[in-house]
Amino acid sequence: MAKIKTISEIIEDVSPYYKEKGGPEAAHTIVYDSSSETLEPVYFFILDLLNDFGLKPEKIIDNFSSSPGSGHFGELGQRATVMQQQAAQNLERVNAVLRSVLNIIYDLKEFRIRLQSYNDLKSKDKEKREAALLSLKQIWMDKVDMAKGQSSIKAMALGQAGFQTLIDAFLVAQNEKDADKLDLNDRVRRIVKSRIAEFNIWLKRSEEELRKRYELEKHYLRSQVNSLKLYSRWAKPYLRAAMQLEAKSSGMEREAALVKTFNTIILEMTLLGKTKLNVKSSAIEGNLPEEFSKESFLRTLKRNYYSCVIVEFRFRGIPQRIMQRGDYVFGGRAEVTFMAYALNDDELKKLNEEVEKSDIGDVLQLIEGTTTESLDQIQEEINFFLEEKSDEEKSKKSKDESNPFLALIGYYDRTDKNTGKKKKAEGKEKRKELVPDNWIEKNHLRRVAGENAKNLAFDIFDIYKKAHGMASFT
Numbered sequence: 001m002a003k004i005k006t007i008s009e010i011i012e013d014v015s016p017y018y019k020e021k022g023g024p025e026a027a028h029t030i031v032y033d034s035s036s037e038t039l040e041p042v043y044f045f046i047l048d049l050l051n052d053f054g055l056k057p058e059k060i061i062d063n064f065s066s067s068p069g070s071g072h073f074g075e076l077g078q079r080a081t082v083m084q085q086q087a088a089q090n091l092e093r094v095n096a097v098l099r100s101v102l103n104i105i106y107d108l109k110e111f112r113i114r115l116q117s118y119n120d121l122k123s124k125d126k127e128k129r130e131a132a133l134l135s136l137k138q139i140w141m142d143k144v145d146m147a148k149g150q151s152s153i154k155a156m157a158l159g160q161a162g163f164q165t166l167i168d169a170f171l172v173a174q175n176e177k178d179a180d181k182l183d184l185n186d187r188v189r190r191i192v193k194s195r196i197a198e199f200n201i202w203l204k205r206s207e208e209e210l211r212k213r214y215e216l217e218k219h220y221l222r223s224q225v226n227s228l229k230l231y232s233r234w235a236k237p238y239l240r241a242a243m244q245l246e247a248k249s250s251g252m253e254r255e256a257a258l259v260k261t262f263n264t265i266i267l268e269m270t271l272l273g274k275t276k277l278n279v280k281s282s283a284i285e286g287n288l289p290e291e292f293s294k295e296s297f298l299r300t301l302k303r304n305y306y307s308c309v310i311v312e313f314r315f316r317g318i319p320q321r322i323m324q325r326g327d328y329v330f331g332g333r334a335e336v337t338f339m340a341y342a343l344n345d346d347e348l349k350k351l352n353e354e355v356e357k358s359d360i361g362d363v364l365q366l367i368e369g370t371t372t373e374s375l376d377q378i379q380e381e382i383n384f385f386l387e388e389k390s391d392e393e394k395s396k397k398s399k400d401e402s403n404p405f406l407a408l409i410g411y412y413d414r415t416d417k418n419t420g421k422k423k424k425a426e427g428k429e430k431r432k433e434l435v436p437d438n439w440i441e442k443n444h445l446r447r448v449a450g451e452n453a454k455n456l457a458f459d460i461f462d463i464y465k466k467a468h469g470m471a472s473f474t
Helices: 007-014 016-021 040-052 071-121 126-143 145-151 153-159 166-172 176-181 186-244 279-285 345-356 359-377 379-386 391-395 404-408 439-468
Strands: 026-038 058-066 265-276 305-322 327-344
Touching (some): 007 305, 007 327, 026 439, 040 327, 071 186, 126 145, 145 153, 153 166, 166 186, 186 379, 327 439
16 A cells, blocks of 8 residues: 655645745644643644634544554454444445335336337327237237136137137227127127227226326335435445544554554644635735735736645554543654645645545545445436426426526536536546646745745744743754
């Protein structure tokens, strides 16, 4: 397994500016070592500081690895096993309901084929009507009349003398009057008339029953699809919890602090806080040229720049159980690095994409694959039956069929306007490369955003250092 990249390495990969620069605008490190005091206060003090500065921090990396011989490793392993078992049970239900959905879809397709003959009976095309009637008569002879045994039309025509014309006569006659006009002997004519009467009754009743069954199957399909979504929803939290309880050992196999029989844990966390550069205010304050405050200039800007403070935590701790509750506290060595960056919209978006491609992102994709993608594969056929409308409803459809509630969740962004089908996700090879800074962005906007980020990073570092009276820092 490849080594997990640090946030600095990811930024250098996604940003042409920092790839060339080779590092952040500024970086400050604090080291706090106390095996008797817990590590949580260090984290939450800095988290609150970032909030106080209006940076609205978000956690983008959260990894841990315990030494195999520690009690913490065994405890989390047991919890992960429970989560995996619960997830497996729900996934079994998902698979069972999914099979049911597939069977219902196949049944509905068969019903549609049968109903097509009934629909063609009402067609204005004479040839279609005749073909549909012949098709239904064949079905009636094979499925209904055959139950009479030797008295059925086919048995009499093929096995008894004098009834060879019975099948042809039945297929030609459309009603009892047509049977009277046939040039046949009385015995054959009487049988044809009785069977035509039976067929016409069956024709009416069977269509009614088939349409009822078709609608019932569609309602059943809807309930099964809802059950499938519900079971998928139940499975996801357990899958996600099991994933979060897994130790991320990639890149830590040779970590000297993780001795197999020691009671040790290493935690890695990264917080990202950012604040948007206000170009107009900066120009008024004199940090940018005066013309940058004009609306005509502001409209030419294509992307925003942000002053970003990234805080990396690396904890080496000793897990200690609190009484018998199963909870742990961690005392040990905390190494905290404050880094300043100036990033634009495009770089932040790609940074989030790269973080999602980490081990956590891969597992979340597997979760989506097990619970969602299987349904998406047959979603088009499900929608076909659940959203099917009658001819009258189709004629009453308004010109604007857009649904404002679907627009709120971005449905139309993922749907082709012409076909109504979901757009295919673009392949990785089609992703656009980031556009490098132009002269104004590089020499003015990024410069000022970078200066602001440097000041913010140092202020937070300095406040924390002074608040705790630390001497071990850089």
